[in-house]
Amino acid sequence: xxxxxxxxxxxxxxxxxxxxxxxxxxxxxxxxxxxxxxxxxxxxxxxxxxxxxxxxxxxxxxxxxxxxxxxxxxxxxxxxxxxxxxxxxxxxxxxxxxxxxxxxxxxxxxxxxx
Amino acid sequence: xxxxxxxxxxxxxxxxxxxxxxxxxxxxxxxxxxxxxxxxxxxxxxxxxxxxxxxxxxxxxxxxxxxxxxxxxxxxxxxxxxxxxxxxxxxxxxxxxxxxxxxxxxxxxxxxxx
Numbered sequence: 001x002x003x004x005x006x007x008x009x010x011x012x013x014x015x016x017x018x019x020x021x022x023x024x025x026x027x028x029x030x031x032x033x034x035x036x037x038x039x040x041x042x043x044x045x046x047x048x049x050x051x052x053x054x055x056x057x058x059x060x061x062x063x064x065x066x067x068x069x070x071x072x073x074x075x076x077x078x079x080x081x082x083x084x085x086x087x088x089x090x091x092x093x094x095x096x097x098x099x100x101x102x103x104x105x106x107x108x109x110x111x112x113x114x
Numbered sequence: 115x116x117x118x119x120x121x122x123x124x125x126x127x128x129x130x131x132x133x134x135x136x137x138x139x140x141x142x143x144x145x146x147x148x149x150x151x152x153x154x155x156x157x158x159x160x161x162x163x164x165x166x167x168x169x170x171x172x173x174x175x176x177x178x179x180x181x182x183x184x185x186x187x188x189x190x191x192x193x194x195x196x197x198x199x200x201x202x203x204x205x206x207x208x209x210x211x212x213x214x215x216x217x218x219x220x221x222x223x224x225x226x227x228x
Contacts, residue, residue: 002157031213043158043203043218050213090157094214100165101148101207101216105157 003027006091006106013081014114021076021109023091030095032074033103034066037088049074081113118147118187118206118219126225133191135222137204140185144206148216149178149189153200158218161189161202191224199226 004025013019025032034046048056049068063085065077074091088110092103118139127133139147145166150158164171164178164187171178177190187204201221208215 100163101146102160
């Protein structure tokens with residue numbers, strides 16, 4: 001148990017569907033992150049929220065829409081996705097102040113877009 | 115562009131032997147370098163970090179070496195065990211202003227032979 005819980009663990013959706021990924025952290029951290037992990041590619045940072053404010057958006061297509069209602073919860077809303085968006089989506093949290101780079105990851109949501 | 119990367123995609127080691135996983139980086143301005151371990155079906159897990167003003171840091175059965183002259187980072191695992199089988203990522207932290215901005219390399223898969 002890392003203290004970061006992601007749901008669902010697996011999701012299959014069509015290109016016209018709308019779905020959401022959920023992340024919850026029980027560590028009292030102030031920063032939360034979405035990373036995308038595709039086969040044979042480095043983890044890609046998508047979004048960062050610090051104290052509920054979005055601080056990073058790494059040129060992510062608008063079909064991915066993040067939401068951070070409070071410091072413990074993070075959502076990734078998905079709509080009109082493409083097959084190349086199939087990947088493992090990882091949520092992480094960290095202490096609010098800059099430090100060593102220690103991120104606490106959830107187990108990920110495996111997304112398949114048909 | 116600036117990045118971190120790993121030398122080998124796969125490394126096979128006999129149980130009980132020492133493992134050495136290598137990584138090269140290009141950004142001299144990085145302040146922290148980190149190693150993560152990702153087991154099958156799980157998210158990455160922080161192992162150890164090293165600050166750029168250090169050459170060596172030791173943890174439990176792990177040692178990280180940093181050579182800033184040649185921009186090289188290595189992770190040494192002593193007495194490798196079957197539980198060490200995983201994908202290992204080197205990463206760098208360029209975060210500022212209250213959160214971590216961690217950039218990952220492509221990963222080396224460590225296979226421990228019983």
